[in-house]
Amino acid sequence: MMNEEKRFSFYELGELAEKAPKLFGIPTGTKLDEMFYKLEEEDGKLVKKPLGGLPYLSIFNISGIPDTGKSLFAEQFAAYQAAKGYKVLFVTVESPANFLYSAIREKCKALGLDFDEAEKNIVVIDASEEEELRENPKALMETMAYAIKEKKITNVIIDSITGLYEHKEMMARQIVRQFFNFLKKWRQTGLFISQKRSAQASESVEAAGGLAVAHIVDGTIVVDKKLIMSQREANLYKKDIGDVIRFIRIDGCRLSGHDTRTWVFEITDAGTVEIIAPLSEYIRR
Numbered sequence: 001m002m003n004e005e006k007r008f009s010f011y012e013l014g015e016l017a018e019k020a021p022k023l024f025g026i027p028t029g030t031k032l033d034e035m036f037y038k039l040e041e042e043d044g045k046l047v048k049k050p051l052g053g054l055p056y057l058s059i060f061n062i063s064g065i066p067d068t069g070k071s072l073f074a075e076q077f078a079a080y081q082a083a084k085g086y087k088v089l090f091v092t093v094e095s096p097a098n099f100l101y102s103a104i105r106e107k108c109k110a111l112g113l114d115f116d117e118a119e120k121n122i123v124v125i126d127a128s129e130e131e132e133l134r135e136n137p138k139a140l141m142e143t144m145a146y147a148i149k150e151k152k153i154t155n156v157i158i159d160s161i162t163g164l165y166e167h168k169e170m171m172a173r174q175i176v177r178q179f180f181n182f183l184k185k186w187r188q189t190g191l192f193i194s195q196k197r198s199a200q201a202s203e204s205v206e207a208a209g210g211l212a213v214a215h216i217v218d219g220t221i222v223v224d225k226k227l228i229m230s231q232r233e234a235n236l237y238k239k240d241i242g243d244v245i246r247f248i249r250i251d252g253c254r255l256s257g258h259d260t261r262t263w264v265f266e267i268t269d270a271g272t273v274e275i276i277a278p279l280s281e282y283i284r285r
């Protein structure tokens with residue numbers, strides 16, 4: 001082995017055919033599922049076919065300022081997947097894990113999902129109560145790897161990834177990259193919740209730690225809200241002054257085609273995400 005140089009391998013594109021993941025959707029239980037698509041040939045023409053979910057094996061950033069529905073969206077995805085029998089690993093970094101139990105139960109009730117099934121299929125790692133897990137990515141990844149292997153996990157949620165680099169935002173890229181590579185290695189479909197300071201332009205993809213984070217993941221979903229404060233806005237958005245209007249948008253996706261419009265959504269009384277219509281249509285109504 002002495003004096004032997006380390007060599008990296010290369011591939012002919014054709015050799016990668018077997019390794020290429022199939023393109024299909026992992027449903028989130030929201031209308032977002034019809035907003036990703038692939039092109040298929042039909043009678044000699046290319047037509048858009050909805051994927052029916054997030055692209056399989058994709059890792060998405062869900063980015064937004066406080067109280068925009070990021071956690072609700074992540075919980076809905078978890079509940080939906082788990083109720084259908086798929087194993088979900090939920091890493092809570094912000095709020096203690098016991099809150100998740102009632103959140104998932106309420107969502108199942110509202111969406112008509114089987115909670116008994118969901119309960120069995122969601123595995124939780126509570127990093128909110130364990131400083132070691134928040135401060136030491138290696139420790140967290142070891143715990144996650146163990147859970148993924150033992151419980152045959154296929155979907156992973158980290159709420160939030162920004163909570164893993166609090167007070168060290170210059171590390172943001174490195175930490176996001178580590179978790180991204182980790183989930184790729186374990187062949188997971190994943191959501192990273194990215195908390196944004198209100199001071200940053202709220203509709204942008206820029207998260208705490210800088211724009212750079214968005215380049216690492218496969219795509220970003222931006223959620224936003226706006227407080228209606230003038231009669232002009234009230235007329236435009238068909239709301240009352242003092243109401244809140246919520247927006248969701250797929251900002252980018254490397255793995256498939258997607259709808260690029262801004263959509264209006266609501267948070268229902270049961271805490272579920274209900275995407276209503278593209279903003280342009282909503283305003284025209």
Ligand SMILES: Nc1ncnc2c1ncn2[C@@H]1O[C@H](COP(=O)(O)OP(=O)(O)OP(=O)(O)O)[C@@H](O)[C@H]1O
Nearest residue numbers: 065066067068069070071072195267268269270271
């Ligand atoms: N069960 C519920 N019923 C009705 N509304 C709810 C429910 N749960 C949450 N909400 C509303 O949805 C809002 C968004 O909640 P969510 O926890 O998803 O925000 P977030 O984007 O994760 O915020 P943060 O960045 O602070 O974690 C809450 O502030 C609340 O107004």
Ligand SMILES: [Mg+2]
Nearest residue numbers: 070071072094
């Ligand atoms: Mg949250």
